[in-house]
Amino acid sequence: MSHFGRSGPPDITDTYSLLVLNITFRTTADDLFPLFDKYGKVVDIFIPKDRRTGDSRGFAFVRYKYADEAQKAVDRLDGRVVDGREITVQFAKYGPNAERMHRDDYSRDRDYRRRSRSRSYDRYERDRYRGKDRDYRRRSRSRSASPVHSKGRGRGCYDDDRRSSSRSLSASPARRSPSPRRSLTPHKASSPRGESPYRRSRDGGSPSPRSVSPRGHPADSRSPPPRNSDVDVW
């Protein structure tokens, strides 16, 4: 009895799709079927899964036969805790069918206010919608979707180095070795273990020969490492 989505869409002639979000990654259609079926006639349940791993993405699509039942399910199951997680039930919008036209059937009394009243209203709504940050979310379900990883690290390292270099030449050129290890990098990074050089290029974009010394680094030649301890610290 879990033929949901096994052979594509069965019959979406008069069915309403509901989007269930915030469900656990282990929740399956069979687990949601009894839950949604209790509130109405569920025609089909489809849960997008990864093609490579086959794991659930965290949301499911419940297809109802009647809109009134779907609305009821949304109102009843929306915010319900399933498997220890609160699920979010709402009507599908970007679906293949987009039952937006049918929505008027059950929300006709509440949709009357949204009637094409004026462009201002539309603009206001759109503007208000834009206020929320939802476009930033990426579709990639990376294991760790972090919008802000670590500002100032990783790539900033190069920037910091470059800035330091600049300051060194400007503030105290003969104070500390600009970057002895940096000058040795191009030579030592030749291929200690058979690593591909082009790979490095793509990783940092162009940090090796050009970024390191855009204005040339004659100081390296005439400014050998004064102390080993300095380099040892690194």
Added chain:
DNA sequence: GTTGAGCGTT
């Protein structure tokens, strides 16, 4: 084994 905003298959 991990994660957590979102919109779908033959």
